[in-house]
Amino acid sequence: xxxxxVSASKPVAxxxxxxxxxxxxNDQLLPYFQPLIDPADQHVIGCEALARxxxxxxxxxxPAAFVPVMADKGMMKELxxxxxxxxxxACSNWRDLGFDIKVGVNLSTTALAVPNLAxxxxxxxxxxxxxxxxxxxxxxxxxxxxxxxxSRPVLHELRSSGFGIAVDExxxxxxxxxxxxxxxxxxxxxSRKVTASLARQPETHAALxxxxxxxxxxxxxxxxxxxxxxxxxPLLCSLGCNGIQGYAISRPLPESSFISWISEWVSG
Numbered sequence: 043x044x045x046x047x048v049s050a051s052k053p054v055a056x057x058x059x060x061x062x063x064x065x066x067x068n069d070q071l072l073p074y075f076q077p078l079i080d081p082a083d084q085h086v087i088g089c090e091a092l093a094r095x096x097x098x099x100x101x102x103x104x105p106a107a108f109v110p111v112m113a114d115k116g117m118m119k120e121l122x123x124x125x126x127x128x129x130x131x132a133c134s135n136w137r138d139l140g141f142d143i144k145v146g147v148n149l150s151t152t153a154l155a156v157p158n159l160a161x162x163x164x165x166x167x168x169x170x171x172x173x174x175x176x177x178x179x180x181x182x183x184x185x186x187x188x189x190x191x192x193s194r195p196v197l198h199e200l201r202s203s204g205f206g207i208a209v210d211e212x213x214x215x216x217x218x219x220x221x222x223x224x225x226x227x228x229x230x231x232x233s234r235k236v237t238a239s240l241a242r243q244p245e246t247h248a249a250l251x252x253x254x255x256x257x258x259x260x261x262x263x264x265x266x267x268x269x270x271x272x273x274x275x276p277l278l279c280s281l282g283c284n285g286i287q288g289y290a291i292s293r294p295l296p297e298s299s300f301i302s303w304i305s306e307w308v309s310g
Contacts (some may be wrong), residue, residue, distance in 0.1 A: 044178075046150050049106065053103075054088075054110060054187070055100075055107060056106075056107060056108075056110065057095070057103070057107050057111060058170075059111055059115050059117075059198055059199070059253045060254075061119075062108050062111060062112060062117065063309055064092065064205050065095055065097070065111050065262075069091065070095055070096050070097065070098070071094070071095055071096075071121065071124055072093075072095070072096060072124075072128055072167060072256070072296075073091035073092065073093060073125050073129050073202055073279060073297070074091075074093075074094045074127075074294035074295055074296055075090070075092070075132065075145065075294060075295055075296075075297065075300050075306070076090050076287055076288075076291075076292065076293070076294040076295070077087055077089050077273060077287070077291055077292045077295070077300075077303065077304070078090065078144075078146075078265065078285055078286070078287045079285070079286050079287075080284060080286075081275060081279045081283065081284065081285075082201065082284065084307070086143065086304050086307065086308075087144065087285065088143055088144035088145065088178065089143060089144075089146065090146040090147075090148075090180065090217050090287060090294075091128075091129040091132075091145055091146065091147050091148075092105070092126055092174040092294045093105050093108075093121060093125060093144060094109060094110065094294070095108055095120070096100065096197075097148045104277070107150075109121070111120055117192035118150060122147075122148075122150070122153065123148075123210070124148060125147050126147055126163075126166060127147070127166070127170075127213055128174050128278060128297075129145045129177075130166060130170035130177065131298040132145065132300075133145045133170070133172045133176050133177070134171045134172050135174055135297070136300070136301060137171070137172065137173070137176075139238065139301055140304055141165075141301060141304065143176070143178050144175070144177070144206060144260065145176065145177060145178065146177050146178040146179075146180045146208060147177065147178070147179065147180065148180045148181075148210070149169070149179050149180065150179060150182075150185070151181055151182065151185035151188070151189045151213065151290065152178040153195075154189065154193040155192075155193075156196070159196055159199075159200065160199040160200045160202075160203045160205070163179075163200070163201050163202075163203075163205065164179065164204075172241070173204065174205050175204045175205070175225050176204065177205055178201065178205070178206035178207070178208050178228065178229070179205055179206065179207050180207075180208045180210045180231070181206070181207065181208070181210060182210050182211055183209050183210060183211050183212045183213070183233075184211070184218075186209060186215055186218060186221075187216075187218045190221055194226065197226040197227070198225055198226060199228075201225060201226060201228070203212060206228040206229065207228055208226045208228065208229040208230070208265070209222065209227055209229070209230045209231065210231045210235075210253050210265070210267075211231065211234075212231060212232055212233060213232075213233050213236055214228050214232070214236065214246070214247045214250045214252065214253040215226055215236075215248040215252075215253075219256065222256060222257065222260055222262060222305065223260070223300050224260045224261055224262060227262060228262060228263065229262055229263040229264070229265055230251075230253070230257055230262055230263070230264050230265065231265045231266075231267050231287075232265065232266050232267055232283070233268075234267050234268030234288075235249070235303065236266075236299070237266045237267055237268045237269055237270045237274075237278070238268060238270065239286070240274065240277060240278065240281070241271075241273075241274050241277060249280055250281045250282065251264070251282060253282075254281060254282020254283065255289070257282070258282065263285050264282055264283050264284055265283065265284075265285030265287060266278045266285070266286050266287070266288070267286070267287050267288065268288045268289075269286050269287065269288030269289070269290040269291060270290055271290055272289060272290045274290075275290070287299045292307075298299060304306050
């Protein structure tokens with residue numbers, strides 16, 4: 043099933059703070075969901091919620107049009123709250139239809155300093171009727187490394203509460219690799235640049251195999267982000283990736299199209 047898409051090749055016009063506030067008030071910012079599959083059996087195991095702006099005149103706008111402005115103006119809390127709420131209720135709707143799907147939502151590592159974060163998120167999941175295991179909190183690898191010592195108790199509490207935690211935009215061999223503790227994390231998502239370069243740079247394969255072996259030992263799922271070419275799928279699998287996400291599988295989809303896409307994917 044096709045859905046409105048954003049083009050990575052077109053220059054993105056940055057929107058004004060006033061226009062973004064109006065978009066928030068008019069419910070124009072929303073999550074689109076990019077499927078995540080297990081390449082072993084092609085089963086859909088989850089999705090990532092990605093922010094989009096359904097602009098009434100300019101069409102579907104990518105994050106580059108509004109996220110930098112929101113970050114600069116201190117508006118990221120509003121965007122995070124919106125993405126969490128809409129993603130949890132989408133997940134609840136899918137569960138009502140018989141699809142038990144995990145949804146990943148990006149949080150800034152600064153959110154880990156919010157008091158009683160695990161309890162707050164558990165309450166939101168409970169209100170939406172979603173098990174905590176169905177929410178995966180995605181945190182940037184570099185930000186995690188910078189804040190890990192003070193964040194460790196919060197991460198442990200989140201995992202103990204049942205939430206998934208993904209180390210996002212990970213590079214094999216980085217200092218973060220030594221910190222991949224299964225008591226703190228559930229999955230590792232390779233940087234899009236890593237995924238894109240593997241076919242051209244075989245010298246990097248050994249580092250990825252080492253990461254994959256480490257992830258396997260610690261029962262972490264290793265996910266390749268940004269797969270653009272299905273021909274690279276066998277290579278990623280041979281190197282130890284057991285989760286795949288990218289345009290070669292599907293573009294991000296609106297909630298209304300997600301289940302239809304799964305049905306089409308399953309039927310081939």
